[in-house]
Amino acid sequence: MQASASAVRDTGPAADYERFRAAVARAQLKAWLPSGQARIIDISGPGATAAETAACAGHTVLRVIGPGTQPPAAQSPAAQSPAAQSPVPPRPRASGRGPLRMVAADGWGLEFLADGCADGVIAEDGTLSRHLAAESLVAEIARVLRPGGQVLACVDSLTFGMAVLAEQHRWPHLIDVPNADVVLVPWPDETITRCYGAEQLRELFTSGGLEVDWIRPRTVFSPRTVSYLLAREPGSFGALVEAELRARSDDSVGAQLITCARRC
Template sequence: MASLRDISGDGAGDALARYWTFYWAVAAAQLTRWLPRRPSRVLDISGGHSAAQAAEARHTVLEIRDPGRTEAPAAPRGAPPAKGATIPLVGDTGTLAYLAGGSMDAVIAENRVLSRHLATEATVAEIARVLRPGGRVLLCVDSLTLGMALLAERNYWAHLSDVPSAEVVLIPWPDGTITRSFSAHQLRELLAEAGLEVEWIRPRTVLSPSTVEHVLADSPRT
């Protein structure tokens, strides 16, 4: 995941249930710390709970939903009523040509949405275009480490050997989908080409699923 600012003016089944609960709790905490302190115009293309969380923090959120997902995601149980507003809009999250340039204070591209859009450069360029000068972006992509682990798990050794020299790494998932993985260097380069200055790039969590499962099994309230 990465945080940036504009300088033109980011479940594996019941066996990992605890891990994904932990993962999304970390994601929510990171988003809370990142969100602007003052009410702002926020664009969310994530397709998750980010829009509701940003609205609860008093922001006006334009939530773009891909045509195949026209219903709003269910709010987490016990979620407080929104203090801001969420404006849903059905549209292609990969191309934002229907939005005016410089119209957004912040953009949230969470939930690996940029890895699912394989032409990531085009989407990031559009994100940079709709940001006002000084605006900020929070995004999350699949790491190259994850991509290599998936290839190894499926015995794609020929593909794995090509990874070090590949400029674009596309990963086939067991469910038939394909996503794009990035090294920190590749992501930094892609963002710089779009005119975005990187504030930080860091892993969402350095804890393995097995570690999280072990700790939470012994101490569920941790």
């Protein structure tokens, strides 16, 4: 069964929350990155700077982008290299910043990569929500990961999808969401996002041959809570990020879910 609705994109949370969410995402990524020097494939959406963060941590990173996609400014132009170069660069020999290369591939396709060539895959900025046939992409992620390799992914949640439906007064679609196998929310610009509950996200990865280690919201604190606390104590930003990272959370809350899965 499929539930869908037309919706108008929200203008986004307050600037304080955007800054907070970005800081939390960086911290979560740094905590997930393997120790030592690893080969990382980054298939994140165009707004992510995960590849730069991983390279700065000393890892060898291949950034896969869609044709015509402009990467974030932090990753260009020095970090870019032609797609004709070797798609999986060698491990760096010294500590410090690792090499970061880019390749354009249709739909974040990984067919050009060898089996078991990566220690980790990053799928930030809603890649598995934008890629509607996410099952095929997860199968490719599992194929390119070495045994024990991990994937870190962030997706739009059912909470987000249901909020959009409610804001647009799509009550019949909203009622269908809990029983839907796939929830697709199309926007006026003709893009579509696929929203996941925790069980749907777990099934996506296990059916692709991966074992899920954990699922949690990107953030537990709401935009209103973040803005309120920072207005009261402007110097508490770092402490607020630390509190978010330590918070025990129900995976049914939050506009986005993040998950870590591994190839056994």
